[in-house]
Structures are given as C-alpha cells and as structure tokens.
Amino acid sequence: MSSIRTAKLKRIAAACLALLGWAALVLQYVLLLQNTNAPGLSMVEGTIRFFSFFTIQSNILVALVLTAFAIKSGPDEWLVHPFVRSAVAVYIAMVGIVYFAVLRQLWAPQGAQWVADVVLHYVMPIFYLAFWLTCVRKAGLRWYDPLLWLIYPLFYLGFILVRGKLAGFYPYPFVDAGTLGYAKVAFNTLGLLIVCAALGTVFVVVGWWLSRRQKP
Template identity: 30%
Template sequence: MGRLFGILRLLAAVAVIVAIVGQFANSLSMVPDPAAFVVNFFSFFTILSNALAAIVLLIGAWYGLRAAAEPDWYTFARAAIVTYMTTTLVVYNLLLRDISLDQATTVPWSNEILHVWAPLYLLLDWVFAPGRRRVPWSRFWWIAAFPIAWVIYTMIRGAVVGWYPYPFLDPAIEPGVGYDGVTVYVIAIAAFILLVGSGIVGLSQVRWPHRAVGGGGAPAAPPAPASSDEHVTA
C-alpha cells in the first residue's frame, strides 16, 4: 500500500510541476515586463503552496517507494501543506473562479490542476495513505506561520508597488471600504485556515483507515516479554 501511494505522490508531484511550468511559460511569453512578472508570479499563494506541495509529494514518494517510516517533521510539513492546499481549493472556488487575474492568459488545464485536482489529491492522500503520524496539538498554531508571513509580505509589497495577487487584498478595489474590507477578508481566511488545520491535525489522531502510528514525542510501547516456550530462530 505504501508503494502505491509512493507512485501516486510521484505522479501528482509531476502534474503540479508541469502545471506551474506550463502557466509560467505561457504567461512569460505575453507580459511586457518579464522581471516584474517573475516576482508577481511567485507571489501568488496558489503558486507558492503548490510548489511546496510538489516538494512534499516528492519527499513522500521517496518514503513510500522505500516503505520507510515517515519522520515527525515530515508529517507536520504534510499537515501544513494539506491545510494550505485545501484553503486554496475553497477560496478559489468561492471567490476567484470567475475572476481573471492579472498574469496574462490563464492556462485552463493548469488552473484546474493547481486549484482543484492537486488540493483534492493532497487531502485524499492525508486521509488514506498509510504511515501518517500523530501531529501534536502543541504544533497546531505553527501551521498559520507561513500564511501570516505571506500576508505581511503581500500587503507591504502591495503598498510599495501597487500590485496585489488577489483582488480581495487590494484596498483600492472598492473605494470607501479600503483596508477595512481587506481586514475582514484576511480575518475570515485566517479563521478558515485554522479551522481546516484543526481538522487536519484531528485526523492525525484517529486510527481510521490505518492503525495509528506514534508521533509527537509519544514513547513507543515496550515490546512484550518473550515466554519461556518461545525459541529464537535465525
């Protein structure tokens, strides 16, 4: 089972990489300022989260194909990425699906992979793949560290260059609302990220569909002593 998910993770990582490269190459050929485009392209939360997802999937494929146990740090990284990708899936389909973003022509198949199919696979992989370790609740708040850093970077850079990756972060989109409206969106999305993250961490505590794997510093149960009737064989 682990090797099967290793292969699936490898295929998913390749699909994500191809989707990112396909969108990047298509847009780069159409923009007047390539240097600004490159920075803007890698300022999208979708692109960053998918790039991180590809890295996590490749590492997970290595563990799966070797049938090796996942270390605690990897399970936490995977939990964080699943949270970000699930957020991307929901925010895109609720707020952005019918909006054309200012990065030249969107490649439809790439758009669907990055916003729909890759997030769905990451979520299903988290639920069904064997080897998932328990994520301690003490690490839960660290899941929000990357989105917080991204929002701070986005708002500071946006105020300087006048460009925001998403319209709901641009205070100039709706005159009279400004930063108050942006704040409402940021708080709502942050609350959703924490809600999704709590569900992801909670799933790591349950034993379905595989036997629970220890983690988060919990000591392993000592082996049962051998009875006097047992014999050791080579």
Template identity: 25%
Template sequence: MKVRAVFGLIRLGMATLCAVALVHRLAWGLSSHTIAGENFFAYLTVQSNCAFAVLLLIAGIVAFRRDRDPRWLTIALALTLTWTITCGIAFALIVWQAGLRGIRIDVPWSDQLLHFWLPGLAVAGWTLAPGHLRVPWWVVPVAPIYPLLWGLGAMWRGPQVGWYPYYFLDLRQVELPEFLVSATVALALFALVGTAIVLISRTQLRFDPLRFRLGRREHLQR
C-alpha cells in the same frame, strides 16, 4: 509490491504533476499577458505548491525506504496541505464571485489541477496512505502564521511594484473594515482546514501494513 511502495509511486506521480502544472501555469500566464514573470512566485498558491511538490518528492522516496514517515515530514505535509487546500477554496470563491459580477476569469487546466484536483487527491492520499503519524494539535494555530506573513509581505511589496496578488490586499481598492473582515475570515479558514487535517490524521481509515503484518503473525500463532 508493498502498499507503502504503491503510495510512494502515487506521491512521486503527484509531485511530477504539480511541477508540470506549475511550469504550464507560468508559460500560460506569460503567453496570455495575465502575469509578469517576476510576480509569478508572489502567489501563495504557487509558493505552497512548490513546497508541496518538494515534500511529495521526499515523501515518495521515504515511502520506499521506511514503513512510517518521520514526524517532521508528517507535520510539514500537514501544513502544506492546509495551505494548498485553503488556496483552492479561496480561488473557487473568487471565480464564483467574479461569475456573479459578470467578470471573466480564464481557468487553464493547470490552475484546475493546482487548486482543485491535486488538493483533492492529496486529501484522499492523506486519509488512506499508511505510515502517517498523528498530527499534533499545535499545527492548527501554527498553520495561519505563514499565510499571515505572506500577506504582510505582499502588502509591503505591492506599492513598490504597483501590483498585488489579490485585490483585497490593496487598501486602495477596499475599505479598512472590509480588509479586516476578509483577513480574519481567511486566517480562520486556514485554521479550520488545519483542524480537518489533524482530525483526518487521527482516523482509522488508512491501511497500516505494519499493524497488518503484526496482526497476521499473531493470528497464525494462535
């Protein structure tokens, strides 16, 4: 089996895992009464993982048909990977802070998969998978735009439904200076993760089957 086909299967498997985890997280939240169904898709983690699952499905199919991913797919994967990884880091910080304050936060396996395992596997795949193009540097300043728009939308929706995805978006719970600092740090973190993704896309760690075939052909001709 070709190397690209193997990574195509991995991508399809990750897309399936992501979809299963999203369904389980919704069912767990409804059964434990920790979330209302209409608020589930308001989380940035859920939105970014939905996009990630769709892109992984497309990328898996593309890997079976082409030696290289199209440019738009590489950029889209870089952006969604930036969002999912950053959400995982933020979630870990929230759980850590809650533990320090003695606040219990239940973390089902689906949350662990969505926030930690899938982003980690995606980074490994991003580093090693053949057929990626280099991600352009303009992705770094673009990556925080969607989270910024999401945050503004959550703050606009919050007073209407009486619910916020995260407490630091509710200006009734945090002072304006604390909110501004939190927002700045969060956006900077998205840019930092985006920078790491761009740098990884420019490494020479991945196995490129096209270059391997060309190099082997040149070697046999000598």
C-alpha cells in the same frame, strides 16, 4: 497485497502526481510570462508576480512533499513528522476552497490556461488530500498545530501587502489595499485566517482519529 508492494504503489502514485504538479506550475509560469509581456512588464517582474500567488507557493510545497515521498525509502519515510505534510494539506485545501468560493466567478480561462487552472486549483488539492489521508502518518499532531500553521499565511499576507504598496500589484482582489483600503483588507484577512485555523483543527481531529486506526 503485501505492505512492500503497497508502499511501492504509493510512491509511484506520488511520483506521478508530483510530475503533474510540476508540469502545471511550469505551464502556468510560461502563460503568465506571456501575459506580462503585453503591458511591457519585465521577465523579473513577471517572475516575482508568479511567486506572489498563494496558489503557486502552495502547489510548489505540494510538489516538493510528493517528490520527497516518491524518492525516499519506505522505512525512512515513516520517520518524517506529519506536522509539515499536514500544514501543506491545509494550505492546498485553502487554495481549492477560496478559488471555488470566491475567485472562479471572476474569470473564464480557456485553452492551456484552463488546463493549468484546473490542475492547480482542483486536481492537486483533491489528490493531495487523498495522499494525506492514505499515506501520511498522523500520530504526533498537536492541538495547537493549527495556530502554528497560521505563521506562513501571516507572513505571506504581510509580504504581498508591502510589495503591493511598493509595486501596485496585489495577486488577489480581496487583498487589494489600493482599491479596498486596509480596513477592508484586514477584515478579509481575518476571515481567511479563521477559516484556515478551523480547517487546521479539522485536520488535527481527523488525524487523531486515523492515527488510532493505524498500526504503530
């Protein structure tokens, strides 16, 4: 199979996965607004809560990366530094890991909510990691990149804690300072950051190994 045809197939696959990701995000947004209408919350508050979930933010980043890959031409695509795409891989991997290990036992979604749940927490993480392994250039990753990748999660955690204090809403039970207290939340946060940094280190090492196998 020629390299041109291979690149085209990769772009088509990325486009299909991006469409799936955007569709799941829209579905989850509609479902969340339906749920927030019950207790009388406004559409604005429901929208803010929607974007307060790390799962949603990470899936938006994934969909954006895949969309950009699908619409860019092949030669230009390889000029993009792998830093951002690898960071997104770490974030979406964290989504899948934390959901599987901690959150999936806390509820039993059904119907359309189950569909959105599976796509956002399982399908998109697995297939984006496959995309990262097969389509993203790895050359240029640095040993300290995992530390830089922690900046976004730290900013996110700061945001949800401040907003939680003001609005009384925390998107995840392990960061619910109102219930657990700030000491316990700090402990949980530290654990998540350690896992994120370790995962990032694995991605860098794998990236170094794969970059040696790819053609320059």
